Amino acid sequence: MDALPKTMRSLVAPKHCKPAGYTVVDLPLPEITDPADVVIRVHAGAIMFGDCQRAAGSVLTTQFKETFPMKLGVEGAGVIAAVGRDVQDFKVGDAVYGLAATRPIFTGPDHGFCSEYAIAPARVLLPKPPHMTFEEAASLCGYTVTAYQTIKRGLEIAGVDSLEGMTVYIPGALSGGGFSAIQVAKNVFGAARIISTVSTPKIPLVEQYLPGLVDQLVDYTTTNVADVVPRGSVDFMVNTQLATLSPGIPLLKPRTGVIASIASIAPSSLLRELLGPDRVPFWLAWILDLAQLWYAFKLRGTGIRHEFISGNPEIREDLEKVGEIIATGKVKGVFRAVDLEDLESVRSECEKVNSLKGGIGRLVVRVKA
Structure with a gap:
């Protein structure tokens, strides 16, 4: 794989704000500090209600200090670009997808799946089925x-x-x-x-x-x-x-x-x-x-x-069962997709997620064609 760039494009909340305040900026690539993490070259990320609530500064997120700009997206799909020394199940070049919502939440670096590169623990990732697009994979886990x-x-x-x-x-x-x-x-x-x-x-x-x-x-x-x-x-x-x-x-x-x-x-x-x-x-x-x-x-x-019940992807037995369910087509994606650099559409669709009105299925942000 080619050498990684120094910077990347990233969808962020520059401060506590609603989706109208989101923007796309250049940021340094995430660095592996936990040997169980991987860096992913993102093809598609997904926005969920919790992303919007955190960006807005809900009562739950005010209990700890945030840093800005806040990278958005804890779920997505892409190709592994770098691995920590303890990672054994994946290698550089593997196509993966997953939800990086580990507990306790918001204690590590922003995962940033609506960025060109994201960081995530290998334990919450699954191999992407070969027949599935990155956009659909990003919408499912x-x-x-x-x-x-x-x-x-x-x-x-x-x-x-x-x-x-x-x-x-x-x-x-x-x-x-x-x-x-x-x-x-x-x-x-x-x-x-x-x-x-x-x-x-x-x-x-x-x-x-x-x-x-x-x-x-x-x-x-x-x-x-x-x-x-x-x-x-x-x-x-x-x-x-x-x-x-x-x-x-x-x-x-x-x-x-x-x-x-x-x-x-x-x-x-x-x-x-x-x-x-x-x-x-x-x-x-x-x-x-x-x-x-x-x-x-x-x-x-x-x-x-x-x-x-709050979903927990760290229960590996359940995560692997879900991977089987998805790979065999028992659950298929329902989503709409916008491009990272189409900021007007990103903001508009994120507002639908934030208001819980108007959207169909998941909101997927295409990062790499």
Whole structure:
């Protein structure tokens, strides 16, 4: 491989700001300081809601000091350009993809997958399937890991090992969390029937992107889901948005229903695991745990169980299973792509991610043609 350049182009937040403030600048290449890390020549990176929240300076990220410019993107795909001395599973020239969200988060260097070069621990990477584009690979790992672990945990709560024979409600069919969860629920865990929602313009797109997977599709902008889904008819809900949890509760079977959520308020114990115990002050822990009492209140008088799950790519057994799921086509990418240097489009599409409105699937930033 050719010698690496000294600088690279990178999508950054120059200060705490919304997507309108993002810009592309020249920065030094990342250097390997951890012998288990690799440097990746990025072909495509992905932006998720957490990137936008961190850049904006959410209440969670104010608990530690940020450095600017902040490189964006913790997920992507590319070709390994350099390896640390302890890396054994990959070599220079290997095509890889992955999600570099290690715990506690935000404690190491910015990974910067929306840059020409990124740095990541080898343990959270997977070999890119030869038949898959870098753009699709960049769109898949994070939400597929989350969907797999979320449904797996929900089944553990239910005391079963599959969704066979079950009706599953997954709102937001074409959201990042929704499209992944629908495919995992049906193609991996064998859900019998899937109910989902989208807005009016996206109705014809669901069969295009998720052919044969959604059995009942509801236009949430014109129809109340409770008017068309019988009360107490849903076995399992994968909650993908904060606003959909409460309306979903009456749909669940009151004695046995399970809500496995990727969009709830985390308990303080989980946030301490995510951020580190010294980054969760007493007042924040108190608020988070008070919210858990609110969930218990919402479920009072039922046997419905609810748990918030945060995807963790460092569980290697799960990550390798997800790699198999992706490589065999059981989960396919739903994404839109923009070029790194098309800053106007990058900002516009990042705002859709930030507002959780208007986008289809994942936002992928093409870095190298």
